[in-house]
Amino acid sequence: MLVLAAARMFDGEAMLPLRSPALQVADDGRIAGVVERSELAADQPVVDLGPVTLLPGLLDTHTHLCFDASASPVEALAEQSDDQLADWIDQRAGQALAAGITTLRDLGDRDFATLAAARRYRTEPAARPHLVCAGPPLTTATGHCHFLGGALPDPDAAPEAVRRWAERGVDLIKVMVTGGTMTPGSDGLDLQFDEPQLRELVRQAHRLGLQVTAHAHAASGIRAAVRAGVDGLEHAKFWVPAGLEPDWQVIDQIAERGIAVCPTLGALPGAPPPPPAVAARAEQALALVGQLAARGVVLVAGSDAGISPAKPHDVLPHAIVAMAGCGMGNLAALRSATSVAAEACRLPGKGRLRPGCDADLLAVDGDPVADLTALLRPRAVYRAGSLAWSAEPAVPDGALV
Ligand SMILES: [Zn+2]
Numbered sequence: 001m002l003v004l005a006a007a008r009m010f011d012g013e014a015m016l017p018l019r020s021p022a023l024q025v026a027d028d029g030r031i032a033g034v035v036e037r038s039e040l041a042a043d044q045p046v047v048d049l050g051p052v053t054l055l056p057g058l059l060d061t062h063t064h065l066c067f068d069a070s071a072s073p074v075e076a077l078a079e080q081s082d083d084q085l086a087d088w089i090d091q092r093a094g095q096a097l098a099a100g101i102t103t104l105r106d107l108g109d110r111d112f113a114t115l116a117a118a119r120r121y122r123t124e125p126a127a128r129p130h131l132v133c134a135g136p137p138l139t140t141a142t143g144h145c146h147f148l149g150g151a152l153p154d155p156d157a158a159p160e161a162v163r164r165w166a167e168r169g170v171d172l173i174k175v176m177v178t179g180g181t182m183t184p185g186s187d188g189l190d191l192q193f194d195e196p197q198l199r200e201l202v203r204q205a206h207r208l209g210l211q212v213t214a215h216a217h218a219a220s221g222i223r224a225a226v227r228a229g230v231d232g233l234e235h236a237k238f239w240v241p242a243g244l245e246p247d248w249q250v251i252d253q254i255a256e257r258g259i260a261v262c263p264t265l266g267a268l269p270g271a272p273p274p275p276p277a278v279a280a281r282a283e284q285a286l287a288l289v290g291q292l293a294a295r296g297v298v299l300v301a302g303s304d305a306g307i308s309p310a311k312p313h314d315v316l317p318h319a320i321v322a323m324a325g326c327g328m329g330n331l332a333a334l335r336s337a338t339s340v341a342a343e344a345c346r347l348p349g350k351g352r353l354r355p356g357c358d359a360d361l362l363a364v365d366g367d368p369v370a371d372l373t374a375l376l377r378p379r380a381v382y383r384a385g386s387l388a389w390s391a392e393p394a395v396p397d398g399a400l401v
Pocket residue numbers: 062063064107108304
């Protein structure tokens with residue numbers, strides 16, 4: 001059995017009230033328990049991680065492993081062969097893992113390249129993050145991200161596409177309810193599917209046991225998606241032509257139904273600004289995240305990694321810092337990237353330091369509950385109980401004596 005000691009442990013909900021915590025990992029890569037170090041047998045070998053906080057590996061609930069985080073990710077992807085893309089997916093997944101992001105929910109696959117990577121990774125989990133895949137987002141013929149392979153000539157055909165996606169083995173369905181900023185000719189204010197079409201899509205997905213998350217910028221799109229019964233909302237910034245206008249009635253429904261909202265914050269400091277439609281609404285969008293939290297909406301951390309130079313595949317810690325800064329506070333922001341994200345994504349084995357959960361772990365320098373920038377200083381990352389990345393070799397107690 002592997003035993004890890006750290007100065008502090010955050011279990012996905014709160015800092016554990018232990019003086020000198022030790023986490024036990026069973027041979028199957030799952031957590032066996034968390035105890036006081038003094039309770040361990042005297043001859044138990046312990047890997048002492050030092051003055052760090054050990055917490056569950058982070059979940060990025062909105063990422064794009066097919067995009068290269070350049071200024072022109074759509075053009076760059078168009079030039080990639082399937083083989084080249086598979087190599088890039090591996091590199092980007094590795095970059096995320098080294099930052100402590102042990103679970104990635106990919107919401108913008110090209111064809112099913114990321115889903116294929118997820119299958120490959122099952123054979124070597126220690127070196128790879130856990131991938132949750134939506135496949136290509138369902139969209140209209142010339143709609144947002146139509147080039148990824150999920151374009152429907154007829155929006156009424158969405159239930160049939162959901163059936164085919166389920167057959168391919170996707171984990172959930174992503175639907176582009178509104179247009180978006182990175183597709184030429186598309187606009188976040190445009191509605192791509194109406195409420196009845198969305199309702200049929202959701203009904204089919206739920207029948208097949210799949211969650212649906214909806215990309216929606218426009219207030220009208222959010223309203224339609226919520227009424228249609230989606231499980232999650234991406235961006236959800238209530239755009240109207242003149243800016244941004246929260247619909248409190250809809251927001252209360254989002255809170256009551258426990259629909260998870262991913263506000264896709266997070267950017268590298270000093271990176272180029274987002275597109276004008278996003279930049280013009282940025283300040284209001286940040287304020288809205290705090291208002292959603294105050295209203296009781298479930299918020300999950302997700303970065304939209306890959307879509308621009310501001311969003312490399314390891315940018316999630318900046319998203320968590322940004323969410324806290326919107327008024328959520330550090331503790332809630334940390335939960336949004338661990339226990340709350342795992343629950344929203346229906347991953348009961350992730351996001352917590354609990355017996356039976358996967359030993360996907362992140363050690364950071366400092367106390368992230370007191371100062372979230374500790375997340376920007378990873379020291380070690382474990383995946384399924386194996387060391388996946390380390391800033392320095394950990395020294396097992398007594399090993400060098
Ligand atoms: Zn996205």
